[in-house]
Amino acid sequence: MNYSRQREEVMDQLKLHHDHPTADIIFAELRERDPNISLATVYRNLKLLSEHGAIKKLTFVSGADHFDPNTELHYHFVCNECGRVFDVPMKVAEHLDQDAEAFVPGEVTGHELVFYGVCDECARKS
Amino acid sequence: MNYSRQREEVMDQLKLHHDHPTADIIFAELRERDPNISLATVYRNLKLLSEHGAIKKLTFVSGADHFDPNTELHYHFVCNECGRVFDVPMKVAEHLDQDAEAFVPGEVTGHELVFYGVCDECARKS
DNA sequence: ATGAAATTAATAATTATTATTAATTTAATG
DNA sequence: CATTAAATTAATAATAATTATTAATTTCAT
Numbered sequence: 001m002n003y004s005r006q007r008e009e010v011m012d013q014l015k016l017h018h019d020h021p022t023a024d025i026i027f028a029e030l031r032e033r034d035p036n037i038s039l040a041t042v043y044r045n046l047k048l049l050s051e052h053g054a055i056k057k058l059t060f061v062s063g064a065d066h067f068d069p070n071t072e073l074h075y076h077f078v079c080n081e082c083g084r085v086f087d088v089p090m091k092v093a094e095h096l097d098q099d100a101e102a103f104v105p106g107e108v109t110g111h112e113l114v115f116y117g118v119c120d121e122c123a124r125k126s
Numbered sequence: 127m128n129y130s131r132q133r134e135e136v137m138d139q140l141k142l143h144h145d146h147p148t149a150d151i152i153f154a155e156l157r158e159r160d161p162n163i164s165l166a167t168v169y170r171n172l173k174l175l176s177e178h179g180a181i182k183k184l185t186f187v188s189g190a191d192h193f194d195p196n197t198e199l200h201y202h203f204v205c206n207e208c209g210r211v212f213d214v215p216m217k218v219a220e221h222l223d224q225d226a227e228a229f230v231p232g233e234v235t236g237h238e239l240v241f242y243g244v245c246d247e248c249a250r251k252s
Numbered sequence: 253a254t255g256a257a258a259t260t261a262a263t264a265a266t267t268a269t270t271a272t273t274a275a276t277t278t279a280a281t282g
Numbered sequence: 283c284a285t286t287a288a289a290t291t292a293a294t295a296a297t298a299a300t301t302a303t304t305a306a307t308t309t310c311a312t
Contacts, residue, residue, distance in 0.1 A: 045290095063268080065268085130308080
């Protein structure tokens with residue numbers, strides 16, 4: 001993988017976020033600083049970076065994929081109202097993979113745990 | 127919600143599955159028995175049924191959504207090679223929601239746990 | 253039976269993502 | 283440095299998944 005300014009920009013912009021943005025959000029933000037960057041370039045680099053393990057693709061929200069610059073195993077909370085994704089810095093349940101293995105027709109290499117509910121901000125609105 | 131033959135067919139066909147099919151799979155199968163049923167009708171009814179809590183939409187696989195006629199809380203295993211979704215009939219960790227609540231800016235109402243790995247069939251092939 | 257509301261098939265439109273391509277950039281090598 | 287092959291880009295076309303539109307049909311309470 002050669003260096004590219006655009007890929008570095010995508011990575012840097014994603015790192016500014018703690019809210020796991022989608023490709024189009026990263027694109028819109030980068031466009032302000034770099035009016036020539038292409039949407040396909042953002043998608044391609046997010047794909048490349050996640051394939052190389054530099055970032056994590058989050059596929060648990062219906063619609064667009066979200067991206068997380070933190071590749072450490074951790075959990076997430078999704079608000080059913082606004083769709084925003086928050087980190088859940090609770091202790092990771094390491095044993096789950098072994099527990100599951102007994103019930104599965106294959107080898108378990110990891111897990112993803114997502115909590116659902118309503119964030120405080122949305123609760124206040126209704 | 128009025129009765130409709132098409133909605134009943136969608137529900138019945140989904141119930142025949144234990145592998146959490148996508149909308150296009152249900153559509154292809156129904157088309158054989160009912161050559162007039164429309165793809166949009168399948169999508170619309172899967173949407174309606176999941177909004178009414180009669181089935182569960184599974185959004186954790188990149189690409190098309192999957193559907194599960196079993197609305198009881200249970201976990202899943204996804205093969206990273208073939209993308210198939212299996213049930214994981216292990217005990218549900220009820221306490222997780224309360225555990226997470228302390229770390230979350232909102233109210234937790236549920237969770238989804240997905241295990242990843244390689245199924246036996248794909249392991250044999252490589 | 254009648255009629256308003258719900259539903260359908262067909263298809264257009266939208267959204268998210270990937271593929272194509274000609275031009276540009278990167279970086280190894282002479 | 284200059285050369286050049288491979289990687290990357292911007293622009294845009296294409297694809298995949300899903301939703302919206304609409305006129306016709308079906309459901310179901312009166």
